[in-house]
Amino acid sequence: MIETPYLLFLGDAPDQLAVKVAQGIKDWRPDNAVGQLRMEGCKADVGLTDMTLAQAKEAGAKTLVIGVANRGGTISAAWRAVLVEALEAGFDLASGLHNLLRNEPELVSVAQKNGCKLHDVRIPSVQYPIASGVKRSGKRVLAVGTDCSVGKMYTALALDAAMQERGMKSSFRATGQTGILITGEGVPLDAVVADFMAGSIEYLTPPNDDDHWDVIEGQGSLFHVSYSGVTLALIHGGQPDALILCHEPTRKTMRGLPDYELPTLEAVRDVALTLARVSNPNCQVVGISINTQHMTKDEAEVYLAEIEERFGLPAVDPFRQGAARLAEALARL
Amino acid sequence: MIETPYLLFLGDAPDQLAVKVAQGIKDWRPDNAVGQLRMEGCKADVGLTDMTLAQAKEAGAKTLVIGVANRGGTISAAWRAVLVEALEAGFDLASGLHNLLRNEPELVSVAQKNGCKLHDVRIPSVQYPIASGVKRSGKRVLAVGTDCSVGKMYTALALDAAMQERGMKSSFRATGQTGILITGEGVPLDAVVADFMAGSIEYLTPPNDDDHWDVIEGQGSLFHVSYSGVTLALIHGGQPDALILCHEPTRKTMRGLPDYELPTLEAVRDVALTLARVSNPNCQVVGISINTQHMTKDEAEVYLAEIEERFGLPAVDPFRQGAARLAEALARL
Numbered sequence: 012m013i014e015t016p017y018l019l020f021l022g023d024a025p026d027q028l029a030v031k032v033a034q035g036i037k038d039w040r041p042d043n044a045v046g047q048l049r050m051e052g053c054k055a056d057v058g059l060t061d062m063t064l065a066q067a068k069e070a071g072a073k074t075l076v077i078g079v080a081n082r083g084g085t086i087s088a089a090w091r092a093v094l095v096e097a098l099e100a101g102f103d104l105a106s107g108l109h110n111l112l113r114n115e116p117e118l119v120s121v122a123q124k125n126g127c128k129l130h131d132v133r134i135p136s137v138q139y140p141i142a143s144g145v146k147r148s149g150k151r152v153l154a155v156g157t158d159c160s161v162g163k164m165y166t167a168l169a170l171d172a173a174m175q176e177r178g179m180k181s182s183f184r185a186t187g188q189t190g191i192l193i194t195g196e197g198v199p200l201d202a203v204v205a206d207f208m209a210g211s212i213e214y215l216t217p218p219n220d221d222d223h224w225d226v227i228e229g230q231g232s233l234f235h236v237s238y239s240g241v242t243l244a245l246i247h248g249g250q251p252d253a254l255i256l257c258h259e260p261t262r263k264t265m266r267g268l269p270d271y272e273l274p275t276l277e278a279v280r281d282v283a284l285t286l287a288r289v290s291n292p293n294c295q296v297v298g299i300s301i302n303t304q305h306m307t308k309d310e311a312e313v314y315l316a317e318i319e320e321r322f323g324l325p326a327v328d329p330f331r332q333g334a335a336r337l338a339e340a341l342a343r344l
Numbered sequence: 345m346i347e348t349p350y351l352l353f354l355g356d357a358p359d360q361l362a363v364k365v366a367q368g369i370k371d372w373r374p375d376n377a378v379g380q381l382r383m384e385g386c387k388a389d390v391g392l393t394d395m396t397l398a399q400a401k402e403a404g405a406k407t408l409v410i411g412v413a414n415r416g417g418t419i420s421a422a423w424r425a426v427l428v429e430a431l432e433a434g435f436d437l438a439s440g441l442h443n444l445l446r447n448e449p450e451l452v453s454v455a456q457k458n459g460c461k462l463h464d465v466r467i468p469s470v471q472y473p474i475a476s477g478v479k480r481s482g483k484r485v486l487a488v489g490t491d492c493s494v495g496k497m498y499t500a501l502a503l504d505a506a507m508q509e510r511g512m513k514s515s516f517r518a519t520g521q522t523g524i525l526i527t528g529e530g531v532p533l534d535a536v537v538a539d540f541m542a543g544s545i546e547y548l549t550p551p552n553d554d555d556h557w558d559v560i561e562g563q564g565s566l567f568h569v570s571y572s573g574v575t576l577a578l579i580h581g582g583q584p585d586a587l588i589l590c591h592e593p594t595r596k597t598m599r600g601l602p603d604y605e606l607p608t609l610e611a612v613r614d615v616a617l618t619l620a621r622v623s624n625p626n627c628q629v630v631g632i633s634i635n636t637q638h639m640t641k642d643e644a645e646v647y648l649a650e651i652e653e654r655f656g657l658p659a660v661d662p663f664r665q666g667a668a669r670l671a672e673a674l675a676r677l
Contacts, residue, residue: 142570144601201539205574208538233576236623237475240577241538247569268477271622282618285611289604290569 012195013105013130015043018067019078020097022090024055032107033057033078035189039168043193045070047078050093055079064093064100074130076192077106084109084133094118098127105130107188107199132191133199135211142209142248144290149219152341153251154229154300155283157273159238159266161259162302162330163229164190166337169329170255171226173338180223184215186245190228200230200241208241212248224341225249229257233282234274235265243286250290253341254283259302260314276322297340299326345528346438346463348376351400352411353430355423357388365440366390366411368522372501376526378403380411383426388412397426397433407463409525410439417442417466427451431460438463440521440532465524466532468544475542475581477623482552485674486584487562487633488616490606492571492599494592495635495662496562497523499670502662503588504559506671513556517548519578523561533563533574541574545581557674558582562590566615567607568598576619583623586630586674587616593647594638609655630673632659 019033027034036044037057046062049055057078062070075097081087086094086108094104094112098121106112112129113119122129152170154163167183168190174181183190185197198211216225227249231238256276265271280296287294299318303311311328318326325336352366360367369377370390379395382388390411395403408430414420419427419441427437427445431454439445445462446452455462485503487496497520504516516523518530531544549558560582564571589609598604613629620627632651636644644661651659658669 144569144598144604146603201537203538204534205536205538205541205577206534206571208573209570233619234622236477236580237542238539239580239619239622240541240573240575242573243566243576244538244573247572265477270479271477274622278618282615285615286566286572289567289572289607 013192014073014103016072017044017074017076018062018064018072018102019044019047019057019059020075020093021047021049021053021055021057022077022079023050023052024079027055030055030057030079032080032189032192033076035164036076036078036193039193045072048075048093050089064097064102068100072102074103074105077104077108080108086110086112086115091115091117095121098122098125101125101127103128103130105132105192107132107192109133132188133202135199135203137214139203139207139211139214141206142213147213147216147218147250148221149223149225150252151216151225151227151249152253152255153227153245153249154255154257155242155246155279156229156232156257157234157276157279158232158259158262159235161257161262162300163257166255166257166300166329166334167226167228169334170337173334174224174226174341176335177338177342179338179342180220181226182223184225184227186212186215186228186230200245201238205240208244209248212245216249227251233279233286236268236271246283246287247290251287251294252291253295253297253344254287255298255300255337256280256296257300257302261305276318295344296324297344298324298337300337301326301328303328303331346525347406347436349405350377350407350409351395351397351405351435352377352380352390352392353408353426354380354382354386354388354390355410355412356383356385357412360388363388363390363412365413365522365525366409368497369409369411369526372526378405381408381426383422397430397435401433405435407436407438410437410441413441419443419445419448424448424450428454431455431458434458434460436461436463438465438525440465440525442466465521466535468532468536470547472536472540472544472547474539475546480546480549480551480583481554482556482558483585484549484558484560484582485586485588486560486578486582487588487590488575488579488612489562489565489590490567490609490612491565491592491595492568494590494595495633496590499588499590499633499662499667500559500561502667503670506667507557507559507674509668510671510675512671512675513553514559515556517558517560519545519548519561519563533578534571538573541577542581545578549582560584566612569601569604579616579620580623584620584627585624586628586677587620588631588633588670589613589629590633590635592635609651628677629657630677631657631670633670634659634661636661636664
């Protein structure tokens with residue numbers, strides 16, 4: 012477990028997208044963060060108080076969380092000085108980067124000297140089983156997307172919050188580093204060895220009360236050729252009773268794949284349902300989550316109405332509207 | 345590279361299925377094996393001369409290949425004595441087991457003392473890239489199955505042999521430990537970290553002559569909930585121009601999943617083609633490979649004729665008939 016509260020390290024982030032991790036913590040567990048630490052040239056801001064290490068220590072922060080992603084997931088030389096200083100001030104460090112804190116000899120040595128912990132949430136800490144496919148009690152809902160980074164984690168977190176507000180039993184189940192840093196537990200699915208991917212999701216969403224919902228964070232897309240295998244392992248390991256389709260309507264090509272156009276929501280619905288019904292024959296698509304951040308309010312409303320009619324399902328932007336209507340659709344199931 | 349020729353270690357195999365690795369080497373690269381080594385109680389036989397370590401050494405064998413799989417992929421105590429003896433006699437060891445030779449302190453120490461190598465082909469030896477999805481020159485064919493262990497590797501090896509016989513340019517591309525032990529190279533896909541699965545297949549099947557075919561060994565099944573993610577990574581990383589459907593018609597439930605019935609060939613064709621066309625819009629199913637080992641010759645002929653009519657595609661059992669008609673279908677493409 013990572014000790015809270017955090018100080019969020021934004022480093023020298025070139026833009027707001029690079030601090031997705033910090034933004035997620037600020038949005039979903041604001042009580043877990045006392046402030047943000049920005050270096051000179053930082054172009055991002057998650058809206059927390061700017062603090063020095065000393066000020067954050069004074070405010071009770073226990074862990075410096077690296078809330079920024081570098082290209083390639085590396086720990087840059089510019090950051091290292093700050094991280095060493097944090098360890099010397101008695102902070103633990105937590106990171107979801109590909110390059111691991113534990114592989115940086117200087118950080119390891121200073122951490123040891125000061126009795127501080129290095130948390131690499133990017134790395135599985137469990138030996139997951141091979142998936143058995145055995146039907147589990149309890150209910151599960153999974154966010155599946157037309158592309159990567161269309162708002163699947165946001166949708167799952169908003170849905171979990173809306174379900175709790177209705178008095179439903181639900182647990183957000185993190186499958187990526189941001190979600191793990193937010194909730195303190197989960198499966199870093201993209202770092203799991205191929206054979207154990209589906210098994211890790213069975214492990215993450217064990218048998219539960221019949222009226223309990225696991226709200227599983229999605230990853231990748233069945234149509235994203237770099238990561239589609241991860242998505243299918245989520246579908247088959249998760250045995251979802253319900254799928255939420257996630258989409259960003261202004262995106263022209265798949266993230267990181269300039270030669271690939273986005274699939275239609277219909278294409279995603281059809282192939283995702285076909286595959287989901289292998290592990291859960293009763294699986295249904297219950298709603299659609301649209302990321303309208305690049306549309307005006309009016310454009311978004313027109314688009315959402317059109318999608319509702321086209322699919323006969325509730326379509327919402329959980330950021331603008333909350334996920335109450337998606338929670339309602341699950342309650343009806 | 346693993347030094348040939350081999351002595352094939354069958355250990356105390358409980359049945360013939362357990363020596364799939366040794367059988368594959370014997371069937372496809374018989375010149376690579378001088379004989380087989382069986383312990384007391386061994387219930388398997390791949391039809392090579394039984395030899396002691398000394399006899400095999402005399403016959404020129406360089407490497408003892410563990411050609412048998414234990415439940416759970418472990419190296420049993422009963423085997424260890426033989427393996428130590430082999431190292432003391434100067435053999436290298438090669439293994440595709442989950443449990444690694446390099447993690448057995450006694451084997452490591454004896455190997456060092458005798459200057460012998462321990463090859464764990466189960467473990468990737470390369471840092472694979474994330475898949476780029478960029479279209480590559482050359483052609484690729486992939487075997488996809490209704491289930492695990494229905495004959496996908498056999499089909500790919502037979503197809504490669506038939507294509508070479510026709511004078512076509514082809515390379516068998518191994519994606520599992522048996523295939524790697526047979527050809528001496530390949531990607532141990534089930535041991536690759538999730539994010540790099542599709543990229544490892546791009547790496548395995550690089551740009552090539554326009555008339556060259558990579559014949560990619562399949563893994564798992566889109567309908568096998570434990571391993572389906574691996575299969576989808578093969579489809580998207582491989583960018584196949586052609587698919588061969590593989591099936592074992594007498595099997596009632598999915599391998600290792602007693603609650604799951606096999607999908608129809610039609611279901612596999614439809615979902616595999618839909619997904620394959622994401623990375624290669626021209627992909628086609630060109631033929632069907634049926635494993636008729638549990639049918640009589642007459643039953644097999646009736647079944648194959650029925651399948652040919654149902655799908656309008658060549659349907660063969662490559663073990664009984666060779667894969668010439670599948671190679672012909674590729675040549676026509």
